Amino acid sequence: MPLLAAVLLAQSPSSAALTHAGGHPVPTITAVRVEHPPTLDGRLDDPAWQLAHPARGFLETDPDEGKSPSESTTVMILYDDAAIYVGARLYDAEPSKISRRLGRRDDDTQSDVFYVDFDSYHDHRTAFEFAVNPAGVKLDDLCSNDFFIGDRSWDPVWDVATAIDSLGWVVEMRIPFSQLRFPQVRDQVWGVNFFRWVFRKNQFSQWAFKRKTETGYASRFGHLLGLHDIPAPRRLEVLPYTLGRGTYDNPGAGNPFDHGHSYFGGAGLDLKYGLTSNLTLDAAVNPDFGQVESDPAFVNLTTVEQFLQERRPFFVEGASIFTFGGTGPYIQFGNTPQYFYTRRVGRAPSLEPEAPTDGFMDLPTHTTILGAAKLTGKTPSGWSVGVLDAVTAREQASFAAGGSVWHEDVEPLTNYVVARVRREVGGHTGYGFLATAVDRRDNSTPLDSLRSGGYVGAADFYHRWANNEYAIYASVGATYVTGDTLALRLAQEQSTRYYQRPDAAYLRQRYDPRRTSLSGLGADLSVNKEGGNANWGFALSTTSPGFEVNDLGFQRRTDRAAGDLFVGYRWTKPGRMFRQASIGFDPLAFAWNYGGERIQLGRDVNVFGQLLNYWSGNFFVYQQQQGVDDRLTRGGPAALAPAQWSAGATITSDTRQPVNGTLNAQYFH
Structure with missing residues (x-):
């Protein structure tokens, strides 16, 4: 195998060939093979990491979209014949306040979290996500269809070590190639993105930046270059x-x-x-x-x-x-x-x-x-x-x-x-x-x-x-x-x-x-x-x-023909009172059976808002017109379904606080 080589980072914001559909530059990170992989101990003091060129340049999604986060992050990538290694230094000015709750695998533990997502197929649709909190609680997710919510029941075999020190906290991951899926070609190009969540500040940042109003997930990733001659995993x-x-x-x-x-x-x-592979x-x-x-x-x-x-x-x-x-x-x-x-x-x-x-x-x-x-x-x-x-x-x-x-x-x-x-x-x-x-x-x-x-x-x-x-x-x-x-x-x-x-x-x-x-x-x-x-x-x-x-x-x-119309608007930038807000309106939701009987005709309004202090509220109103219920009598004649309406409100306090809660009220008529 070749001698130990450093991870090289190249960013080309001016290259037209390396831009997303929305015009954002595509950040790239280039990794090379190492002869002696790092030991996972949460210290980042192995020779491989010392020679690496870290990736920086994270931008906030929350609370201030597009701004540089208050807590900076650097990420490094190495690989050998068997696995890919991810090292991250997550700086924090107040290490004693880093949230590190224990929990079960794949649980949302209300902690700080570091994520890495690989689109190893490079189909701009699929993402293999690996995440960990400072306590070492793993989260892994298989996302498909270019959507960020995936299948958490996917549990690959991988290793990770974390540690908190005077500078913040550290992550070292080893992800075997056998747990990923990629084409068997000499020169690999993968999609990749890194995310960080600082719990106490509600601060979410990402390396390959995507605005809240932009669609897609894996299609917005950066590029991982430099993967060459990866042998077919012995799976x-x-x-x-x-x-x-x-x-x-x-x-x-x-x-x-x-x-x-x-x-x-x-x-x-x-x-x-x-x-x-x-x-x-x-x-x-x-x-x-x-x-x-x-x-x-x-x-x-x-x-x-x-x-x-x-x-x-x-x-x-x-x-x-x-x-x-x-x-x-x-x-x-x-x-x-x-x-x-x-x-x-x-x-x-x-x-x-x-x-x-x-x-x-x-x-x-x-x-x-x-x-x-x-x-x-x-x-x-x-x-x-x-x-x-x-x-x-x-x-x-x-x-x-x-x-x-x-x-x-x-x-x-x-x-x-x-x-x-x-x-x-x-x-x-x-x-x-x-x-x-x-x-x-x-x-x-x-x-x-x-x-x-x-x-x-x-x-x-x-x-x-x-x-x-x-x-x-x-x-x-x-x-x-x-x-x-x-x-x-x-x-x-x-x-x-x-x-x-x-x-x-x-x-x-x-x-x-x-x-x-x-x-x-x-x-x-x-x-x-x-x-x-x-x-x-x-x-x-x-x-x-x-x-x-x-x-x-x-x-x-x-036995149904249905339709629905939705219109909505969302505010993603903080204002004088609200940090973010949205309103959605379904003016027409209908369904008929094949006999021409109306089994649904309704409309609803849903309003959400989050205040600058991170308290949030949600309010909805739903109205259903009179129709028929062709299932109520379980095979007997259809029954009249009277008109009805309902309303509800939910208030949630600042979830960053040790004690928080939710108040919910609903009315049906």
């Missing part, structure tokens, strides 16, 4: 496991399935293999998710199932590639379907039989995942790819009554497949396709109530123009489900569509108890002005009555 991880589990409780009187104790043993294998294959055989945080307890009295967050590592990593559609930052329709919902795989059995009279039942809590494989990453031609295939086992419930014991199927052997491809062009345009398939092997009469197959095909598109100030988003999807007449009758009568409604002639014409298939269409379209102080957005969304994605997706209802 082979094999994790076999054996498991033993025992439970003990008081035995149920007369219950042959409850002896007061139960024992379980199992074995399995998790594998991760880097096919290339930016394509990863994950596989799991009989995976064990016993170490995953449990779902919160809830009582659901509605006809709509509870949406649950995914926490299983196999499904979390690389999940951003499977995201689909969207209508931009201002308008989100509550009933828009999610085409891929990973919690369908390994869910509780679909059938929930009743225990026999004067008898007992033993029902599995979940379906066993026999095996799963997932390919995620990016091809050299620029296509983002995600493919997942999983097989779950046949599950049976056991029954006992009158001295007899028998078993019934509650879930068939099932195969789940999802494939997603997406391509970005020029950083301003993207398009993609999604397909899902669910196939059930039904060999039991009780399982006739389950659909034998569910299939989805969809496409999405976005385009931004005028320095990313304006954007259009569009998506369209088609679904097809098939099965026994019993399964399709239940599908027609379930709460997402209620074909049996006696007062809905347009649905009764579709209702056919002899059906063996059902199909539908869905689409979304929105046009937004996202940049600048003045913003607006207009969106339309529709799903036909026969649309069905719940075999491998998530949807609450179909």
Whole structure:
């Protein structure tokens, strides 16, 4: 390997080739390989750091946008064959006041924080974020779609050391290349940005500066140059496991399935293999998710199932590639379907039989995942790819009554497949396709109530123009489900569509108890002005009555055509009283079902303001006109939904103070 070399920093504010769409110069930092990497001890006294040329020039986003922060920051980057190293000196005139609270990984600890974000794909859409507070609490985030809010359930393996001294505090990070995804080319160019949060001053600064009124995230990063001849990471991880589990409780009187104790043993294998530097294959055989945080307890009295967050590592990593559609930052329709919902795989059995009279039942809590494989990453031609295939086992419930014991199927052997491809062009345009398939092997009469197959095909598109100030988003999807007449009758009568409604002639014409298939269409379209102080957005969304994605997706209802108009204005520079403020107005939010019945027509106003002393307040008013509720009677005739309105206010004190609070009040009529 070459001798130790210094990190070189080159900034070209006058170069037209190195400017963002909005005209800002793109800062660049150049790193070279080191023979002897630094030791992570929070001291920055290794020879490598002493030779480095630090990057400076941070600018504030808050509280005074565009000004130099009161506390300066310098950052250095080194790398070797295995990892990239980030060192940061965060100066502070009052080190004793640095906030350094302990907390769990990925928690917002109300502390000072240093962030580094890498767009290693350099697609101007994706950011791998690594952050730490002075107490050493890690935060990592996988951001996609050029948006700053990402997936914190992504937990890569990396090391960090921090220390507070008389000058402020210090960060040293080691991030293995195996945890990042990048093209396999000799000369790498990555996007990069650094951020700093000084908690006690509410001071947020960044190296590659972006104004609050500008859109985008990764597309606004600076450039990291000088990465040459990075060998393909040896990303082979094999994790076999054996498991033993025992439970003990008081035995149920007369219950042959409850002896007061139960024992379980199992074995399995998790594998991760880097096919290339930016394509990863994950596989799991009989995976064990016993170490995953449990779902919160809830009582659901509605006809709509509870949406649950995914926490299983196999499904979390690389999940951003499977995201689909969207209508931009201002308008989100509550009933828009999610085409891929990973919690369908390994869910509780679909059938929930009743225990026999004067008898007992033993029902599995979940379906066993026999095996799963997932390919995620990016091809050299620029296509983002995600493919997942999983097989779950046949599950049976056991029954006992009158001295007899028998078993019934509650879930068939099932195969789940999802494939997603997406391509970005020029950083301003993207398009993609999604397909899902669910196939059930039904060999039991009780399982006739389950659909034998569910299939989805969809496409999405976005385009931004005028320095990313304006954007259009569009998506369209088609679904097809098939099965026994019993399964399709239940599908027609379930709460997402209620074909049996006696007062809905347009649905009764579709209702056919002899059906063996059902199909539908869905689409979304929105046009937004996202940049600048003045913003607006207009969106339309529709799903036909026969649309069905719940075999491998998530949807609450179909049979709706909706629209929304939003206009707003934001003040980002401090004035005589307010530090920042915004007002948003939805003058028209509407929805009709396919029978022409108005199920929503409302409007609302939302006002936010933050005072110079960091106290803030929010006020809203919402008004809904009279319409119909075609879900209230759960398959019966539509009910009248009277006009209503509500108002609310929230006041929040200065969150920098040791004691702070929020006061909230709402009124409904």
